[in-house]
Every structure is written in C-alpha cells, then in structure tokens.
Amino acid sequence: MQFDFSPEQQQLRDMTRRFFSESDSISTTRKQLEGETGVGQPLWQGMAEIGLMGVITPETYGGTGAGYLELCVIAEEMGRGLVSSSFSSSVYLATQLIIEFGSEKQKQFYLPKLASGECIGTFALNEGATCLSTPVLKTQAVNGRIDGLKKPVPDADVADFSIVAARSASGHNVDLYLVDLKGEGVAIDTLSTIDPSRPQSVITFSNALSEPLGDAKEAWDRVVNIMDRAAVLFAFEQLGGAERAMEVARDYALTRMAFGRQVGSFQAVKHMLADIYVAVTLARANAYYGAWALSVAADELPQAAATARVSATQAFQLASTNNIQVHGGMGFTWEFDCHLFYRRSNALALSLGSLSYWKRRLVKELQNGIHC
Amino acid sequence: MNFDDSASDAEFRSEVRQWISDNAPHEWAQDLEKSIYGELNPSLQAADSLDVAKAWQKKKYDSNWACLTWPKIYGGRAASAIQQVIWSQEEGVYEKLARPFFLGHGMCGPTLMEYGTEDQKQRYLPMMASGEEVWCQLFSEPAAGSDLAGLRTRAEREGEGWRINGQKIWTSGAHQSDFGMILTRTDAGVEKHKGLTMFFLDMRSPGVDVRPILQMSGHQDFNEVYFDDVIIPDSQRIGEVGQGWQVSLATLMNERLSVGSTMPTGFSELLELCCNLSVDGTLAIEDYAVIDTLADLAVRDSGLKYTSFRSMTSLADGNIPGPESSISKLVAASAMQEIAQFALDIQGPSGLISGQDSQLAEGRFQAMLMRSPGARVEGGTDEILRNIIAERVLGLPADIRVDKGIAFNKIPSA
Numbered sequence: 107m108q109f110d111f112s113p114e115q116q117q118l119r120d121m122t123r124r125f126f127s128e129s130d131s132i133s134t135t136r137k138q139l140e141g142e143t144g145v146g147q148p149l150w151q152g153m154a155e156i157g158l159m160g161v162i163t164p165e166t167y168g169g170t171g172a173g174y175l176e177l178c179v180i181a182e183e184m185g186r187g188l189v190s191s192s193f194s195s196s197v198y199l200a201t202q203l204i205i206e207f208g209s210e211k212q213k214q215f216y217l218p219k220l221a222s223g224e225c226i227g228t229f230a231l232n233e234g235a236t237c238l239s240t241p242v243l244k245t246q247a248v249n250g251r252i253d254g255l256k257k258p259v260p261d262a263d264v265a266d267f268s269i270v271a272a273r274s275a276s277g278h279n280v281d282l283y284l285v286d287l288k289g290e291g292v293a294i295d296t297l298s299t300i301d302p303s304r305p306q307s308v309i310t311f312s313n314a315l316s317e318p319l320g321d322a323k324e325a326w327d328r329v330v331n332i333m334d335r336a337a338v339l340f341a342f343e344q345l346g347g348a349e350r351a352m353e354v355a356r357d358y359a360l361t362r363m364a365f366g367r368q369v370g371s372f373q374a375v376k377h378m379l380a381d382i383y384v385a386v387t388l389a390r391a392n393a394y395y396g397a398w399a400l401s402v403a404a405d406e407l408p409q410a411a412a413t414a415r416v417s418a419t420q421a422f423q424l425a426s427t428n429n430i431q432v433h434g435g436m437g438f439t440w441e442f443d444c445h446l447f448y449r450r451s452n453a454l455a456l457s458l459g460s461l462s463y464w465k466r467r468l469v470k471e472l473q474n475g476i477h478c
Numbered sequence: 479m480n481f482d483d484s485a486s487d488a489e490f491r492s493e494v495r496q497w498i499s500d501n502a503p504h505e506w507a508q509d510l511e512k513s514i515y516g517e518l519n520p521s522l523q524a525a526d527s528l529d530v531a532k533a534w535q536k537k538k539y540d541s542n543w544a545c546l547t548w549p550k551i552y553g554g555r556a557a558s559a560i561q562q563v564i565w566s567q568e569e570g571v572y573e574k575l576a577r578p579f580f581l582g583h584g585m586c587g588p589t590l591m592e593y594g595t596e597d598q599k600q601r602y603l604p605m606m607a608s609g610e611e612v613w614c615q616l617f618s619e620p621a622a623g624s625d626l627a628g629l630r631t632r633a634e635r636e637g638e639g640w641r642i643n644g645q646k647i648w649t650s651g652a653h654q655s656d657f658g659m660i661l662t663r664t665d666a667g668v669e670k671h672k673g674l675t676m677f678f679l680d681m682r683s684p685g686v687d688v689r690p691i692l693q694m695s696g697h698q699d700f701n702e703v704y705f706d707d708v709i710i711p712d713s714q715r716i717g718e719v720g721q722g723w724q725v726s727l728a729t730l731m732n733e734r735l736s737v738g739s740t741m742p743t744g745f746s747e748l749l750e751l752c753c754n755l756s757v758d759g760t761l762a763i764e765d766y767a768v769i770d771t772l773a774d775l776a777v778r779d780s781g782l783k784y785t786s787f788r789s790m791t792s793l794a795d796g797n798i799p800g801p802e803s804s805i806s807k808l809v810a811a812s813a814m815q816e817i818a819q820f821a822l823d824i825q826g827p828s829g830l831i832s833g834q835d836s837q838l839a840e841g842r843f844q845a846m847l848m849r850s851p852g853a854r855v856e857g858g859t860d861e862i863l864r865n866i867i868a869e870r871v872l873g874l875p876a877d878i879r880v881d882k883g884i885a886f887n888k889i890p891s892a
Contacts (some may be wrong), residue, residue: 107560107794108480111789175479356872371875373861378866383867384805388781391802395784398479417777462766465773472776473763478753 109394111179119179125156125229126187135190135446138303146191146264148350154223159197163205168218170477174335174400181339185346190303192226192261196440198336199260200227201341203269206332207282207322213346216267230256230285230309245311247272247283251291252314258306260457262287262294268309274324282322282329285449289315301453303446334411337458338396344418345386345455347392351425351447352382355432362434375432382425389414389421409475412468416461422451481787483564484794491666496566497543497560502572503534512840521626528612528654531575533717535609545583545607552599553607559793578651582606582613586659589728593717602657602678606799614681616660616703617726621891623648624862626661627670627723628881628889631705633662633677638717640677642685642708648856652688652701655681661722666887673886674722679710740786741810741853743809744817744846745779747839748772751821755838762824771820778813782806801871807853808863815850818843 111119116347129149137145153159161176163169167471177197184193201220204213204227213214219225233243252270262268270283287294291314297306322328356379359370396414399407426447430437437444455461483491493850538544539553546562557565566573567589576583587606590599605611622629631644642662652658658681665673685708690698717725752763752772762768785806789799821843822829828837832844854860868874880890 107787107790108482109784111479153544282876352872356874359874367878368875369876370868373865373877376872376874377864379872379874380864380867383872384809387785387802387805388778388809391781391784391788392777394479394788395780398481401479412773413777413780416773417781420774420777439854461773462770466766466769468773468776469763471768472772473753476749476753478750478763 109398111175111397113177115175117312118176119183121181122157122158122183122343123186125152126183126189131187131189132443132446134205135188135303136443138190139301139446142300144356149189150191150223151473153191153193159193159223160221161202162197163201163217164223167205167213167221169221171368174338175397177339178342178373178397178400181342182346182393185343185348186350188303188347188350188443188450191266192228194304194336194340195228195265196220196226198305198339199229199332200267200269202332202335203229203319203322203329205283206328207320207325209320212284212317212320213369215394225267226261226265228259228261228268230262230268230270232256232258243271243273243280245272247281247318248458249315250316252283252285254311255308256311257308258297258299258457259309260306262307262309263296263305269319270311276324279324280326280329280401281401282319283316284319285311285314285316291315299453302449304453304457306448306457331407333458334407335400337411337415337464338393338400340454340458341414341418343395344422344451345389347447347450347454348382348386348389348418348422348425349442350423351429351451352379352386354447355379355382355425355429356442369432369434378428378431382421382428384394385421385424389417392417405474406471408467409471412464412471415458415464416468419451419455419461419464422447423455426451482840484729486527487560487564488665491564491568494543494565497541497567498570498572501537502569503530504580506530506575507571528578531578532609532682534572534575537610544609545587548587548603548607552587554605558796561788563793575703578607578612578654579609580765581615581650582611584849585615586657589659589716589725590678592728593676593721593725597713599717608858612651612654613678614649614652614655616649616652616658618648618649619645625725627674628886628891629661629663629674631662632666632732633675636709639709639711642705642710644678644705645702645708647700648690648701648703649688649701650702652681652703653690653698657681658703659716663728663886664719664722667885668720668887669883670881670886671723672720674726675719676716676722676725677714678712678716679708679714681710683710685709687824693852695845695852733867739862740782741806743775743779743782743810743813744821744843745775745813747842748775748817748821751839751843752824755824757824757826768824775813775817775820778809784807784811801867802876804863804867804871807857808860808867811850811853812860814846814853818846818850822847 121363129152131149134145134149157170158168158180160179161172162174165171204216220227232253233245243257245252252272265287268287270285271280272283274281285292291312293310294307297308299306305463360368360378361376362369393414396410399410404410429447430444433444435444436442535544542555545554546557546565547559550556555683587603590603593890617626619629619631631642631646633640633642657678659676659678661674661676663673664675685706687704689702691700691702692698693700752768755762785802789803825838833841836844865877869876
C-alpha cells in the first residue's frame with residue numbers, strides 16, 4: 107500500500123510551499139482583490155521560472171513531462187497560498203484541452219508557450235445559468251465564425267486565447283474552437299464577482315474568427331472527462347485553502363484571550379475546530395483518491411473526481427466560514443485575511459459547476475458501479 | 479500513489495489467503511455475512527456462537543496465525559503491523575468470530591506484555607492467544623466513564639493479597655470471560671490518577687457477581703460486575719502499586735494497529751436500498767433529495783476508507799500512522815446513525831417494521847438505528863473524541879480541571 111505522494115513529489119511540495127510563502131502570495135491576492143492591476147506579473151514570472159506551468163506538458167512540447175501527481179501537489183500549494191493567478195485556466199483547462207484534442211500543429215504552436223508561461227489560455231464554457239450536465243449551449247460556430255455570449259469566463263482579462271465550446275450542427279453536442287481573444291469581434295468585460303482575486307469576465311463573440319480545435323467535434327463526453335480532471339485539481343486547491351484556514355483559526359484561538367484565558371480553551375471553539383479537522387482529513391483522503399484515479403486514468407475517474415470535489419468544497423467552505431467565527435468581530439473586517447479564504451472557498455464551490463451537478467454525477471457513478 | 483503490496487507483502491498475502499481458504503469454517507460464511515455486530519444468527523444461543531469462535535481461534539493458534547504481532551514465545555508470530563492488516567483483510571467475514579477475544583488480544587494482552595512479570599506472561603498470554611481463556615476489561619464504573627480516573631472500586635491490602643470491593647459497568651463479554659483486567663483505587667488520599675493500581679482476576683472468584691445489562695437494542699452485550707470482598711493474590715497485580723494509570727495507557731499504541739479495518743457505516747446497504755426501492759412510483763435514487771443526502775454520506779464513507787489506506791501506508795513503511803486515524807470512530811458512528819434514520823425515512827411507514835417482519839434488508843437499518851447510539855458513546859464519546867482532536871492534534875489547551883491537585887477523597891461528586 108503506497109497511498110501517498112512519493113518522496114520526490116513531497117520535495118516538490120516543500121519547494122513550492124516555500125516559493126509561495128517567500129513570494130507572499132497572499133499579499134498579491136489582496137492587492138488583486140483591492141483592484142490593483144498588473145500585480146500578478148512578478149509572481150507569474152517566478153512560477154514560470156520554477157517550471158510550474160509545464161508539469162503535465164510532454165517534454166516534446168516544452169514541458170517537464172512530470173505528471174498529474176506533481177500537478178496535484180502544486181495545486182494544493184496554490185490553494186494554501188491563496189494564489190491569485192490564471193494558472194488553473196491556463197493549465198488545468200487550456201493546456202489539458204489542447205493536449206487532449208489539438209492537432210499536431212496546434213500542439214506545437216501553443217503548448218510550449220503555455221508551458222513557459224509566455225502565453226495564457228482559458229476555456230469559455232458557461233453561459234450564465236447553463237448547467238454543466240447538458241450541452242444546451244447557444245453559442246454557435248458557422249463557417250469558422252463564432253457568435254454568442256459566454257459568462258463567466260475565468261481569466262479572460264489576461265488570456266491571449268480561449269478555447270470556446272459551441273453547439274454542434276447536430277444540436278445535441280458540443281464542438282470546440284480556438285479563438286484569439288485579441289482578435290476582431292471579441293468584446294471582453296470584467297465582471298464584478300465575490301472573489302475578484304480570481305477574475306471572471308463576460309465575452310461577447312460577434313462573428314469572431316476561430317479555428318476548430320483539432321478533432322473536437324461532438325466532443326461532449328471528452329470535455330466532461332477534462333472537467334473531471336480539473337475537478338480533482340481544484341479539489342487540491344480547496345484542500346490547501348481549507349487546511350490553511352484551519353491553521354489560521356487555530357493560531358488565533360491560541361493567542362486571543364477572553365474571560366482570562368485563551369479562546370481556544372473553550373470547548374465550543376475546540377469542538378468547532380475539531381470538526382474542521384475532520385472535514386479537512388476526509389477531504390485529503392478523497393483528494394488522494396482523485397489523484398490516484400487521475401494518475402492511472404482509472405475507469406472510476408468520474409466517481410473519484412466527484413467525490414474529491416464534493417468533499418473538498420464542503421471542507422473549504424466549513425473551514426473558511428468558521429475561521430471568521432473564531433476571529434469574532436475582527437474576522438468580519440476587510441483588514442484581516444479571513445474574507446480572502448471565505449471568498450475563495452465560495453468561488454471555487456461554483457466556478458467548475460455547483461455541487462448539485464457533482465452530487466448527481468457521483469450518485470450516477472455509484473449506481474453504475476453496482477449495476478443498479 | 480497505488481494500492482499495491484510490496485513483493486514480500488504480496489507473498490505473505492497469498493500464503494494467508496491459501497491457509498484461510500483451506501481452513502476457515504466456510505459453513506458459517508453465509509450467517510456471518512448476514513450477521514449484525516457479530517451475532518452469528520439471531521436465533522443461535524450465545525453459548526453456541528462462542529464455541530464456534532473458540533474453535534476457529536484455536537485452529538489459527540495451532541498454525542501460528544493467532545495474535546500475529548505478538549512475540550512467538552507468547553503465542554504470536556512476530557509479524558509486522560502491515561502483515562496484521564493484511565491478515566485482517568484476508569480473514570474477511572471470519573474476523574467477526576474474533577469478537578469475544580477483542581479486548582483480550584487488543585488490550586489485556588498488550589498490557590501484560592508491557593507491564594506484566596515473565597511468569598504472568600508465560601502463564602496467561604498463550605492461553606489468551608489460543609482463545610482457550612477469554613478476557614474482559616473492568617475499567618468503567620457508574621461514576622467513571624469519560625472520567626475514568628475518577629473510579630472508586632477499591633483494593634485494600636489483605637495479608638499477602640488484596641480485597642476488592644466495588645462495581646464495574648459496561649463490561650463487554652464479562653458473562654463469558656475467564657479473566658478480567660481490573661483498574662482499582664488503592665489510595666484515595668492522593669490525586670486521582672496517582673492512587674490507582676491494575677490487577678487481573680479470575681471471573682469465577684467468590685464475590686464476583688456478573689449481571690447482564692439490557693441495551694436499548696434488546697441485546698445484552700454489556701454487564702455490571704459487582705465485587706463483594708473478592709480476594710486476589712498479589713501475584714495478580716500488574717505493574718507497581720500506584721502505577722495503574724500508566725498501565726492503563728498501554729493499550730493506546732495498540733489501537734493504532736486497528737486502522738486496517740474500517741468501521742462499517744451501512745452506506746453500501748443504503749445505496750442498494752435506494753437503487754431498488756420505489757417511492758411514489760419513482761426509484762428513490764432518481765429523487766434529488768435522496769441524491770443530495772446519498773452524496774454527502776458517500777464522501778464521508780469514502781473519506782473513511784481512504785483515510786485508513788493512508789494509515790496503512792504508514793504501517794507498510796514501518797512508521798506509526800499519523801493523527802488522521804483519530805477521526806474514524808467519530809465520523810463512522812454518527813454516519814451510521816444518520817444512514818439508519820435516512821434509510822427508515824425513505825421506507826415511509828414501513829420503516830417502523832423491524833427484524834424478520836421487515837421486508838427490506840431484513841431489518842438491518844432498524845437494528846442499526848438501535849445500535850448506533852451506543853457506538854457514539856463507547857470507546858470515547860463524540861465529545862471526548864473532539865476534545866482529543868482539538869488538544870492532541872491541533873494543540874489547543876486542555877479543559878480547566880477543577881479536580882487537579884486535590885486528593886481523590888476531597889473531589890466533589892454526586
């Protein structure tokens with residue numbers, strides 16, 4: 107039984123943790139939240155220099171060709187550091203989609219630039235209230251031109267290009283296209299959201315030039331598979347954030363005094379933190395299940411991904427909510443970092459599709475598993 | 479990141495699998511599959527099931543498959559922790575037959591090994607391992623459950639031996655035990671933890687009175703045990719006088735080895751129920767309300783399973799598992815209660831029907847409903863477990879103790 111990351115992967119974790127800590131990633135997140143522009147550049151540079159963007163890109167396309175387990179380790183540290191960057195869009199989504207679907211020419215053009223960080227990509231899927239479970243998209247591509255409205259789209263404010271999901275000619279499926287976000291017919295507006303440190307935009311495509319992404323026609327099932335993989339990676343971010351929020355709450359409870367003793371000596375507070383520890387521990391176990399399924403492309407990836415996502419979402423929301431509670435009035439201030447965790451936990455709970463989708467997916471897989 | 483055995487563990491596993499296949503009491507397999515909490519079959523007398531259990535234990539012992547991690551001279555095999563886990567996995571349903579020996583093998587034996595004299599170990603450990611002698615744990619009392627150190631059963635010097643008076647409660651298996659390990663108070667004039675001494679005694683000694691307790695579930699697994707001037711020799715003392723508390727802590731290390739088996743929550747039975755039960759013309763599993771609850775329970779069940787895999791990984795590497803295993807009972811016990819209540823809810827009014835009259839899952843969920851409150855209390859209440867996690871894992875301060883630094887006989891009580 108070796109249900110853990112390898113010593114080398116743990117070294118990568120330590121190095122990545124040190125990097126984000128020394129770069130004071132939370133400070134950058136706060137600045138981003140407070141509306142300062144361009145603050146993410148130095149951090150992005152640093153991340154590129156230590157090769158974070160290229161871990162799942164094969165060496166022939168300029169990556170380090172490490173693998174999913176390394177990416178999971180990095181994702182957890184990104185979550186712990188509350189990192190504000192377009193890493194998830196560019197790597198979990200854009201890079202993945204191009205590796206999965208792209209033509210040889212597209213792979214050779216985009217992958218090295220994505221791996222080096224010089225190019226940023228994203229994935230435009232959502233259309234307001236569109237549910238992830240059925241391809242009822244309105245966006246269409248006709249003769250290589252895209253028309254439609256996508257929102258919210260993560261990191262479109264800084265991305266160079268986007269992969270766009272459009273309705274297939276058959277009407278019941280999805281085709282994927284590559285669009286240059288600096289091209290004509292593309293209007294991008296940043297949206298006001300609950301977590302401005304992970305910017306979201308609305309994109310209006312009006313007769314925008316596009317090229318089909320490789321062989322991504324009638325590709326819904328394979329798109330869903332990419333989203334399953336992203337769910338595991340996001341689960342690791344949520345896990346890192348949850349554990350860090352728990353530690354911040356615990357540390358505060360040890361220093362803050364009331365009624366002549368540490369607030370952490372009161373059972374109500376102790377039990378609240380114990381419950382967070384339980385949720386985080388369950389989430390870690392479930393995230394590792396997801397990591398295993400990713401690393402061996404297991405048939406049960408859908409079940410593992412949904413399990414990891416539901417568990418991590420619940421843990422992060424609980425940890426960030428009760429982190430505020432432990433801090434009392436100070437937890438409610440802008441000045442304290444509590445709301446950064448709270449915003450991030452609630453944003454990550456939604457951006458890849460809500461729990462109602464993932465719970466349905468999980469139970470469907472469980473049903474299939476017992477041939478129900 | 480894999481679930482594979484190392485080469486040597488794989489070899490061990492196939493040896494175990496072969497032996498079990500050749501030797502296990504397969505005629506009981508079906509009954510064991512269906513049994514809830516170790517009852518072989520509700521209609522079998524308790525005495526019969528103990529005979530079956532003892533026969534299997536002796537068979538294992540005779541081939542060196544009992545108490546695997548114990549030293550060979552005491553009846554074990556000097557196996558590693560991960561080998562013990564592998565054995566448990568392979569033993570499968572037959573492990574339910576080991577229930578009568580749980581406390582002996584898991585607590586009394588290790589305590590003797592750490593604090594007993596060589597004479598005590600040689601005389602008692604092999605017979606404990608073989609199941610020929612059954613042991614119970616005489617710790618809790620009416621006034622001392624969570625606050626175990628507040629116990630009152632006293633042992634007073636009587637010539638060369640000791641005289642014991644008092645009462646123990648919640649003693650599992652006392653009615654079928656040959657020996658019991660008993661924690662007593664030998665000095666009420668000092669702080670409560672310092673005045674305790676551990677002994678063991680023959681459960682058939684004059685003055686020992688075992689009375690079954692009827693549980694809310696209708697079963698009788700627990701007992702009260704009364705001690706009325708019970709005389710025992712000093713050779714049955716374990717550890718020094720006044721060292722009883724430290725001796726009682728010897729079992730904690732051993733609890734970590736039980737990480738191999740996950741406590742059942744009933745989730746897989748619930749899933750099956752939801753897949754097959756029609757409610758108002760729709761399959762339960764198609765209803766989002768059911769899906770929502772099932773998913774929440776699924777991730778707790780899954781989280782427990784993979785947490786135990788993480789602990790097993792530590793054992794396989796020859797390390798002590800981390801603190802993650804402290805969540806197990808806390809999560810599993812209340813998950814079981816919630817699963818039981820939910821399963822009954824989707825059955826509607828027929829959820830009231832229990833036992834053999836229930837047409838759904840043979841009344842398992844109704845039995846779980848009645849058993850689960852005990853699971854949230856025994857072996858550490860949910861509240862104590864939360865305190866332990868907060869203090870020992872998260873480093874938060876201990877509760878304020880108003881009985882610290884006071885002689886036991888000065889502590890206020892009801």
